[in-house]
Amino acid sequence: MATLRIEGAQMITMADGDTGVREGWVLEAVDGTITHVGPADELHPAGEPDEIIDGSGCLLMPGFINAHTHAAMTLFRGSADDMALEPWLEEKIWPVEARLTEDDVYWGSLLGCAEMIRAGVTCFSDMYHIPRAGVRAAREAGVRICPSGVLLGIVPNAEDMFEEAQAFTREFAADDYLCVHPMFAPHAPYTVPREMMERVIEAAKEIGAPIHIHLAETRANVEWSLENYGTTPIQAMDEIGLFGVRVLGAHCVHLEERDIEIIAERQVGVAHCPGSNLKLASGIARTQDLLNAGAHVGLGTDGCGSNNNLDLLEEARLAALVAKVREHDSTAVPAEAALEMATLGGARALFLDHCVGSLEVGKHCDCILVDLDAPHLHPRHCLASHLIYSAQAADVKTTIVDGRVVMRDRELTTIDLDETYAMVAESAERLFDGS
Numbered sequence: 001m002a003t004l005r006i007e008g009a010q011m012i013t014m015a016d017g018d019t020g021v022r023e024g025w026v027l028e029a030v031d032g033t034i035t036h037v038g039p040a041d042e043l044h045p046a047g048e049p050d051e052i053i054d055g056s057g058c059l060l061m062p063g064f065i066n067a068h069t070h071a072a073m074t075l076f077r078g079s080a081d082d083m084a085l086e087p088w089l090e091e092k093i094w095p096v097e098a099r100l101t102e103d104d105v106y107w108g109s110l111l112g113c114a115e116m117i118r119a120g121v122t123c124f125s126d127m128y129h130i131p132r133a134g135v136r137a138a139r140e141a142g143v144r145i146c147p148s149g150v151l152l153g154i155v156p157n158a159e160d161m162f163e164e165a166q167a168f169t170r171e172f173a174a175d176d177y178l179c180v181h182p183m184f185a186p187h188a189p190y191t192v193p194r195e196m197m198e199r200v201i202e203a204a205k206e207i208g209a210p211i212h213i214h215l216a217e218t219r220a221n222v223e224w225s226l227e228n229y230g231t232t233p234i235q236a237m238d239e240i241g242l243f244g245v246r247v248l249g250a251h252c253v254h255l256e257e258r259d260i261e262i263i264a265e266r267q268v269g270v271a272h273c274p275g276s277n278l279k280l281a282s283g284i285a286r287t288q289d290l291l292n293a294g295a296h297v298g299l300g301t302d303g304c305g306s307n308n309n310l311d312l313l314e315e316a317r318l319a320a321l322v323a324k325v326r327e328h329d330s331t332a333v334p335a336e337a338a339l340e341m342a343t344l345g346g347a348r349a350l351f352l353d354h355c356v357g358s359l360e361v362g363k364h365c366d367c368i369l370v371d372l373d374a375p376h377l378h379p380r381h382c383l384a385s386h387l388i389y390s391a392q393a394a395d396v397k398t399t400i401v402d403g404r405v406v407m408r409d410r411e412l413t414t415i416d417l418d419e420t421y422a423m424v425a426e427s428a429e430r431l432f433d434g435s
């Protein structure tokens with residue numbers, strides 16, 4: 001039995017979305033599960049814990065949840081910028097992805113895990129090729145992964161991809177060490193024809209797995225759907241029964257009123273990716289309208305080809321800022337809402353709010369200590385505001401996943417960065433030299 005106590009920090013629990021700051025509270029965990037969150041004088045006399053972390057001068061809060069990424073795309077960082085989504089995918093990304101090996105995905109994912117841990121991300125939803133390699137990297141890094149094997153219906157090996165996705169999902173559905181409910185990932189309605197999408201829905205129902213899919217990311221996506229399905233991507237997917245399964249929809253930028261109603265009614269998880277949407281000029285999502293409708297909205301960085309980093313705090317700031325510009329309303333997506341999207345909202349979008357997203361007894365001990373000893377975090381009018389509008393990823397001092405310290409005082413405890421950089425450089429050289 002491994003016991004952990006974190007004391008001396010100010011605390012935001014995010015329980016039920018509460019961003020209030022608690023003073024003098026203590027967190028205890030046993031074998032990675034939170035057993036106490038509250039005033040120190042309410043501690044049960046369980047004896048001295050194995051490890052005590054002094055959080056003095058820090059804010060203790062739930063780790064960030066990256067609800068949509070392609071972690072191994074760190075390999076593509078800076079390789080093709082300043083392009084529109086469709087030519088970017090077709091000319092720059094897919095030809096290189098066709099050459100990826102399991103080692104490439106492993107090292108690219110490990111680099112992504114290092115970057116995310118340093119940015120306070122404790123759980124991420126990954127959609128990528130060779131998902132076993134991504135899971136292996138996440139487990140070695142000690143970060144929680146919600147993996148999904150991507151499948152494309154418009155490539156010659158589409159049937160093989162579908163077979164592999166089924167095998168992967170079945171295998172990992174029963175295997176939950178830091179790996180939570182693997183999903184099917186039909187890439188998008190415009191890349192997976194209706195007939196295959198219907199087979200994916202049936203397979204997901206049979207296995208009980210959720211589906212992770214890009215939805216309504218660009219205007220071109222919507223136009224394609226109008227031409228091919230006669231309606232919007234959300235309504236088309238609703239009509240073919242996609243939302244009869246738990247669905248995590250990445251982007252959801254271009255939405256009609258009816259689309260928003262469907263997303264809220266069917267409890268579709270939304271991964272809002274403002275950085276990627278800005279960089280690819282995809283548009284600005286109707287986040288405040290989604291929140292008003294009661295939709296479950298989390299935040300994603302998307303892959304490093306279109307962002308170009310995995311800094312979820314940056315996404316939270318962008319989410320707050322772009323919503324204000326979109327609505328011409330400076331009260332849209334306030335700091336508290338952005339903070340909730342980065343934590344508990346992400347957990348809801350991933351259907352994991354029963355086990356992560358807030359600091360509550362019974363949940364996994366996934367948390368971070370943010371160092372408040374910085375000029376840009378003084379004076380202390382409002383910590384939720386500081387986190388969203390002023391803090392930086394580098395302010396995250398300690399990252400804990402499942403009760404295990406994976407970064408202590410900015411030092412990673414699970415990943416050899418020099419080795420990772422060297423292996424990633426080797427992969428990148430081979431992949432891009434051939435292009």
Ligand SMILES: [Zn+2]
Pocket residue numbers: 068069070214250302303
């Ligand atoms: Zn994506």
